[in-house]
Structure formats: structure tokens, C-alpha cells
Amino acid sequence: MRKGRFKKPAAALAQRYSESVSFDWRLYRYDIAGSIAHAAALAQGGIITAEEQRRIENELRAIEKEIESGKFEWERSLEDVHMNIEAALVKRIGVAGGKLHTARSRNDQIALDLRLYVKTEGREATTHLRQLQIALLNLAEQHLDVIMPGYTHLQRAQPITFSHYLLGQIEAFERDGERLRDCLVRTDVFPLGSGALAGSAIVLDRERIARELGFSRVSQNSLDTVGDRDFVCEFLFCLAMIGLHLSRLSEDLIIWSTSEFGFLEFSDAFSTGSSLMPQKRNPDMAELTRGKTGRLYGNLMSILTTMKALPSSYNRDMQEDKEPLFDSVDTIKTALEVFTAMLPELKVNRDRMETAASDPNLLATDLAEYLVKKGMPFREAHEIIGKLVTQCVTKRRLLNQVPLGEMKKLSPLFDADVANVFDIRRSLSGRRAVGAPSPENIAAQIKRWRSDLGKGD
Numbered sequence: 440m441r442k443g444r445f446k447k448p449a450a451a452l453a454q455r456y457s458e459s460v461s462f463d464w465r466l467y468r469y470d471i472a473g474s475i476a477h478a479a480a481l482a483q484g485g486i487i488t489a490e491e492q493r494r495i496e497n498e499l500r501a502i503e504k505e506i507e508s509g510k511f512e513w514e515r516s517l518e519d520v521h522m523n524i525e526a527a528l529v530k531r532i533g534v535a536g537g538k539l540h541t542a543r544s545r546n547d548q549i550a551l552d553l554r555l556y557v558k559t560e561g562r563e564a565t566t567h568l569r570q571l572q573i574a575l576l577n578l579a580e581q582h583l584d585v586i587m588p589g590y591t592h593l594q595r596a597q598p599i600t601f602s603h604y605l606l607g608q609i610e611a612f613e614r615d616g617e618r619l620r621d622c623l624v625r626t627d628v629f630p631l632g633s634g635a636l637a638g639s640a641i642v643l644d645r646e647r648i649a650r651e652l653g654f655s656r657v658s659q660n661s662l663d664t665v666g667d668r669d670f671v672c673e674f675l676f677c678l679a680m681i682g683l684h685l686s687r688l689s690e691d692l693i694i695w696s697t698s699e700f701g702f703l704e705f706s707d708a709f710s711t712g713s714s715l716m717p718q719k720r721n722p723d724m725a726e727l728t729r730g731k732t733g734r735l736y737g738n739l740m741s742i743l744t745t746m747k748a749l750p751s752s753y754n755r756d757m758q759e760d761k762e763p764l765f766d767s768v769d770t771i772k773t774a775l776e777v778f779t780a781m782l783p784e785l786k787v788n789r790d791r792m793e794t795a796a797s798d799p800n801l802l803a804t805d806l807a808e809y810l811v812k813k814g815m816p817f818r819e820a821h822e823i824i825g826k827l828v829t830q831c832v833t834k835r836r837l838l839n840q841v842p843l844g845e846m847k848k849l850s851p852l853f854d855a856d857v858a859n860v861f862d863i864r865r866s867l868s869g870r871r872a873v874g875a876p877s878p879e880n881i882a883a884q885i886k887r888w889r890s891d892l893g894k895g896d
């Protein structure tokens with residue numbers, strides 16, 4: 440590459456500083472697939488002969504096998520994945536290999552490799568998400584009627600069921616899947632043929648190569664195409680968002696596994712011990728996932744900052760997109776795998792959950808609604824029940840232990856049927872609004888998810 444323009448080789452230090460093959464070798468499959476399709480277009484355009492195309496293709500496939508078996512020798516001095524593969528090709532088949540780079544630049548080549556990579560990994564991430572959702576759904580089905588307190592501000596609020604909680608998690612991961620699929624629509628744009636920045640006077644059938652490589656659209660502005668990493672930013676955002684959801688799930692599980700809560704226990708296989716304290720059983724998998732969310736955010740910030748204020752079209756800064764991208768992909772994949780394997784082994788302590796949920800204060804809102812149903816404006820009811828709760832606190836008794844006579848002093852609307860309010864299952868059954876946790880709703884949601892998640896993407 441330097442032969443024509445430069446008198447001296449690059450300084451070893453400069454080579455080491457600028458090489459990317461130590462990490463972008465991972466793109467070899469896409470690079471080779473792109474080159475094979477490009478060679479076919481060159482043959483079709485009469486730039487190379489059918490025989491040359493055949494030799495290029497065969498040799499590229501041989502190189503691919505070598506890489507896969509670990510025998511291929513990557514050379515840092517050849518800078519990147521593109522030059523390494525091209526150099527090997529030229530070395531092996533000579534002149535024909537040297538024709539492959541016609542009407543192509545590494546600028547559109549890397550855009551192609553990256554888009555193919557994101558398309559593949561994006562689809563894989565949606566599959567991993569599905570598997571996690573199925574694990575959550577199985578758990579929800581197994582613990583269908585386990586009542587627990589629902590929290591806001593981490594304070595006991597109103598009763599819910601554990602399955603309602605789990606179905607809520609499935610919703611969040613569903614949005615993540617939708618977001619990924621949406622991001623993949625914009626990733627699915629074919630960049631090759633944009634050249635370095637201004638296309639090429641050697642005109643190839645871009646539509647055809649695009650179709651061959653499985654793209655549904657062809658980019659429409661060569662300058663924009665080589666400088667566009669929106670899809671990487673978006674993808675990293677999608678992955679960061681999955682991290683956020685996993686981190687919040689982690690936090691719930693961690694806190695519920697404490698002795699203070701005792702709602703659940705991680706299995707031995709997914710717990711760690713302490714090197715010092717023999718009694719410890721630590722939820723490290725969930726903690727690590729919560730922690731790894733930091734690097735997912737960092738990777739997103741990294742690409743956004745790299746791209747900010749770059750002049751239009753390709754700039755070498757953009758080489759910095761790869762390591763954060765690869766890191767986020769690896770991180771999310773393992774995190775999703777770990778959670779999918781860990782959740783089925785979670786031991787749910789029904790008694791502890793239901794004891795916590797038996798706190799009658801959780802039904803204070805139901806009590807206010809009891810008065811509302813008898814004609815009282817909600818604000819007034821809210822105040823009366825507030826007073827009742829305060830009285831209970833001072834008199835050290837539970838909300839369901841207040842004699843009817845005392846309740847009547849606060850409002851004549853209280854009657855003997857108020858006792859029904861403190862039936863927690865009855866309270867849950869009444870929550871029939873769309874999205875609320877009545878057992879009928881939960882059963883319907885489980886049925887819906889069973890059918891939706893069974894369909895795949």
C-alpha cells in the first residue's frame with residue numbers, strides 16, 4: 440500500500456499505534472463474504488475474467504478455513520483485517536488477487552464488514568433476549584399465585600404476585616427486542632461501492648451485490664455512507680439499555696436474597712462464597728451484571744464522543760468504534776446467557792413473600808377505595824385512611840384490628856363489610872383493569888406470552 444507514495448517505511452511505533460488487526464480480525468467472515476460478492480460484481484462488469492473470479496473465490500474460502508482453524512498468520516505490519524486477507528490472496532494467486540480492490544476502498548469495506556457484523560450479532564442478541572424471556576415466563580408460571588408486596592421507593596406499597604413482577608420484566612426485555620429489530624432496519628443498508636468517499640468511475644451493480652449479501656437497501660450518498668456510524672451508536676444504545684434492564688433485575692434479586700428479605704435464594708451453582716467468612720453466600724452473578732452495565736454505558740459514550748465533531752466522510756478516528764462495539768456484544772451475550780441459566784435455579788421462598796405481603800397496611804389504598812365506592816371523594820378518603828394509619832401507629836395495632844366503632848367515628852360510611860377489604864386475594868382479584876395483577880389477567884398474560892414467545896422472531 441505504501442510502495443508508490445512513500446520513500447520510507449512507517450516507523451515501527453506508528454505501525455503499532457495504528458494497527459487494528461489485533462482486534463478487527465474478528466470481522467474476517469464478513470470481510471471475506473464481502474470480497475466474494477465484490478469479485479462476482481467485478482466479473483459481471485468485465486473487470487476480471489470468470490476464471491479470475493473463481494480463483495479469487497476459492498482462495499478466499501481457503502483463507503477463511505485457515506483463519507477458522509487458527510492457522511492463518513495475522514501480521515500487524517499489514518495493519519488491518521482487510522489488508523491481511525488481501526495480502527494473503529495476492530501472495531497465493533498473484534495478479535488476479537491484485538484486481539480485487541478495484542472500485543473499492545477500505546472505507547466502504549469496513550462499513551460493510553461492520554454492518555454485516557451488527558446485523559448478525561443484533562439478530563443473535565434478539566434470540567438471547569427471547570431465551571431470557573422464556574426463562575422468566577417459566578418462572579412466572581411456576582409461581583403463579585405467590586403473593587408478595589409490591590414496592591415503590593423500596594417501601595411496601597400494595598400487594599402484587601411474583602408472577603406479575605416477572606411478567607413486568609418480560610415487557611422490558613420485549614421493548615429491548617423491538618428496539619434492536621428497529622435498529623437493524625437502519626443497519627440493513629448496503630455501503631459498498633461508496634469507495635473512499637466519492638464512489639468510483641468503474642460502475643458496478645450495487646443492487647445485485649447488496650442482494651447477494653442479504654441487504655434490503657443500498658445507500659444513496661457515498662460521502663454520508665463512509666462517515667456513517669449511526670448504526671453502531673444505536674446498537675450500543677440498544678445493548679446499554681438491555682444492560683440497564685438486567686442491572687435493575689439484578690438489584691431486585693440481590694436485595695430479595697438478603698436475610699432481611701429472604702424472598703429468594705440463588706442456587707449453589709450461581710452463588711459464590713467468601714474467602715474469609717464461611718457463612719457467606721454471595722449473589723456475584725447479579726452484582727457483576729449490575730457492574731458490567733457501567734462498561735456498556737462507557738462503550739456507548741465512547742462511540743458518541745468519537746463521532747462528535749468529526750468532519751464529514753471517513754476519518755481514522757472511526758477505527759476506535761470497534762473495541763467498544765465488540766466489548767458490548769461480548770458482555771451482553773454472556774450476561775443474557777448467565778441470567779437465562781440462573782433464573783430457573785432460583786429458589787423462591789413463598790412463605791417469606793406471603794408473610795411480608797400480609798401486612799394490612801398494604802391494603803390502605805383498598806380501604807380508601809372502599810369509602811370511594813360508598814360515595815366519598817377520593818381525596819377525603821385518602822385523608823381519613825391516613826389518620827387511621829397514624830392512629831394505628833400510635834396505638835401499636837394493625838390496620839385490620841381497628842374496631843368498627845372507632846372506624847365509624849372517622850366516617851359513618853364504614854360498615855361491617857369493611858372486613859372483606861382485608862382479604863388480600865380478594866383485593867388482587869379486584870384488580871382487573873388492563874395491566875393490573877388480578878389472577879385472571881396474569882393467566883391471560885402468561886397465555887399471550889406463551890404464544891408470542893413460541894413464535895420466535
Ligand code: ARG
Pocket residue numbers: 459463519545546549755757758759
Ligand atoms: N481500520 C480502519 C477502520 O477501522 C479501516 C478503514 C481504514 N481506512 C483508511 N483510509 N485508513 O476504520
